[in-house]
Amino acid sequence: MAAGAARKAAAVLEAPPQHDQISHTKLSADDEWNLQQERMYKMHRGHESMHVEMILIFFSTLIIAQIVLVQWRQRHGRSYNLVTLLQMWVVPLYFTIKLYWWRFLSMWGMFSAITSYILFRATRKPLSGRTPRLVYKWFLLIYKLSYAFGVVGYLAIIFTLSGLHLFFKINARDSMDFGIVSLFYGLYYGIMGRDFAEICSDYMASTIGFYSVSGMPTRSLSDSICAVCGQKIIVQLEEEGLIENTYQLSCNHVFHEFCIRGWCIVGKKQTCPYCKEKVDLKRMISNPWERTHILYGQILDWLRYLVAWQPMVIGIVQGINYSLGLE
Template identity: 90%
Template sequence: MYKTHRGHESMHVEMILIFLCALVIAQVVLVQWRQRHGRSYNLVTLLQMWVVPLYFTIKLYWWRFLSLWGMFSVTTSYILFRATRKPLSGGTPRLVYKWFLLIYKLSYAFGVVGYLAIMFTMCGLNLFFKIKARDSMDFGIVSLFYGLYYGVMGRDCAEICSDCMASTIGFYSVSGMPTRSLSDNICAVCGQQIIVELDEEGLIENTYQLSCHHVFHEFCIRGWCIVGKKQTCPYCKEKVDLKRMINNPWERTHILYGQILDWLRYLVAWQPVVIGIVQGINYSLGLE
């Protein structure tokens, strides 16, 4: 390989400079796009997240991922269909948040297991259980990939469903005042009546009050903030302190995990595009 590329040092330097410049410009463009037109940015990113892995799985014959991708796509498409219906069924918000909360927890579990398996192998502990390093590393990488990928997909789809359902119910609008007034015993996320009092212990779930004094079903507001990536009150848009909402220190890792998923979205959706642009520039300049 060294003999083949001998004498091409200047060309390699040019290719590296082109890659770095494209990377910086792409970062600036994507940040500006996200800040100015966040809705279109999220939709395009979600579409790429959905399509790009499908291309590689079909090309490389990864049938296991393709089958899981198909089941996830069919179920999520049905959930999206239910969330965008008008009028909205009374049980739809809970169905939506239960599904995406399940996806979120499964992806979190797979991500943790995959990370531990990789560290397990790097420390050589697989030898104590007579497991080949290649097998344990492959298991860790695959588990980590499944967890991170479906975690990103689930959170993006949950955000779309949250906006659609809340705007349909009428207590929330993306860039305006609520179209309906909120009663004291109504949850602004699902639009259903709140039965359990604030200081009362419920059988299924409790009632939670934000710092703005608006009251919600605990399950609904957790789904709205943690799964749906919202950090404002569904009614008045006051800032929500997620650390105050999650008292259990073990659950606070979900916030960090959500931030990791947001960062990973760029790598899966936009990094292949940047690399494709760099290769096109190199090919046009005769550097390939």
């Protein structure tokens, strides 16, 4: 009896106080975050030299990786673009499944299914005369939607940071989450759409024969043919074809306006599809409101590195730190 009572008393003394458990569960989200930061600070106290080494390793790896990627892109641009596109397609899928982001997964699946069909049509031989227009319509739609989502997301973030959400009684976290998600969707699918459009443009133009990625074209271009789609530029009333506006580049080659805009803006090509003379995009896009598309395209190209290669760089840094015992 005495031994049992002693064990019970010891258990009571070793058990944490009841009021501490209750007070811990009653902490607000901000207090919980502050408590975690305090614990993190105590855990890392006294490891300043280790942190300096980890920072040096991170920046050194980042610089070396940037140099390697730039050289790879300049010398082997096609393989660089394919590997980058593959990583952009797979890396978000991994995090989506791991973090149970089913909404993004459903949109990713729908985008992948339709884009796979478009890619299949663009790589078929012989190439249908309607395929180039179908391809550019799809990727132009993706481009416009991504642009709209990106602008809405950016405005939502600015709206929240400026405190305007208080006037509409909107929760700050909900408003910020909406802005970040919209901005991410816009940028991600904008990058993916432009990369797939570039691949389709190369395949279609090479199949038609008026363009070659490396070397001379296999066909000579006449004045009445659009080198992008391979169809007649000017169609008579009794002939079958497309009647639309035309556009003449500074090299005097004439194309369907829709085709050359799709080639340059959506397909990321800045040269003539036939002679490869540089295209003046500012002259092509005379409307000042449309010139933002050029800047948006440049932003997408820059963000490709962050989405595709930054996770790999961080993984390499983590591996180096682990091998050196820096944790």
